Amino acid sequence: MNLIIQSTLNTLAKSQIVLSNLTDKQLADVSVSPYYSSIGSHIRHILDFYDCIFNDNENLVDLTTRKRNLDVENCCATAMCYLSTIVEQLNNLSNVDIAKEVMVTDDLGLGKIQINYTFASLLAQANSHTIHHYAIINYILDRLNISISDANFGYNATTPK
Numbered sequence: 001m002n003l004i005i006q007s008t009l010n011t012l013a014k015s016q017i018v019l020s021n022l023t024d025k026q027l028a029d030v031s032v033s034p035y036y037s038s039i040g041s042h043i044r045h046i047l048d049f050y051d052c053i054f055n056d057n058e059n060l061v062d063l064t065t066r067k068r069n070l071d072v073e074n075c076c077a078t079a080m081c082y083l084s085t086i087v088e089q090l091n092n093l094s095n096v097d098i099a100k101e102v103m104v105t106d107d108l109g110l111g112k113i114q115i116n117y118t119f120a121s122l123l124a125q126a127n128s129h130t131i132h133h134y135a136i137i138n139y140i141l142d143r144l145n146i147s148i149s150d151a152n153f154g155y156n157a158t159t160p161k
Contacts, residue, residue: 004120005093008127012050012090014134014153015043015083018141019076021148028074032143039140040073042133047072047079049126050086061122062105064112098123131156 018039019027027040048066055065071078098120105114117125131154138154141147 002093002098002120004098004123004127005090008123008130009087009090011127011130011134012046012083012087014150015046015130016080017148017150018137018153019043019080019083021146022076024075026144026146027076027079029140029144032140037136037140038073039137040079042137042140043079044069044072044082046130046133047082047086049129050089051082053122053126054086054089059100059102060105061102061117064105064107128156 022039027043028038030036030038030041045066048068049063051067052063052065053061055061069078069082072082073079096119098118100119102117102119102122103114104117104122105112107113135154
């Protein structure tokens with residue numbers, strides 16, 4: 001299996017660890033300032049990003065068409081099912097040419113634009129995006145006095161120790 005896909009699967013495995021250690025109430029808790037977002041909203045956002053990748057049509061990926069299923073934000077079991085679907089889709093990529101070009105639609109703040117990517121660069125962006133949201137989740141976990149047994153959770157591999 002390709003190293004980018006393996007890295008992505010390794011990163012997403014941390015979502016399962018988090019979800020396995022939370023109650024639905026903790027998943028949906030929006031009490032932490034300054035943004036008052038929940039762990040569930042970040043998990044849903046991460047998985048929606050991947051879902052957009054797998055809903056491509058003729059090598060077109062629109063990162064602005066996210067599902068935003070609020071049940072994922074409020075129910076650990078629903079979030080785990082969504083995660084399992086994404087993991088299964090990643091595991092099925094063994095025959096995909098990750099060097100192929102894809103046209104990605106995104107909104108970088110000034111409206112939708114189209115950007116040429118390779119599938120590999122899109123997966124690498126999704127992985128980095130996931131780690132970024134894990135850092136935010138880690139902050140929320142800390143403020144809620146919840147600990148998980150992964151000292152590297154929320155840290156990019158290039159972060160100095």
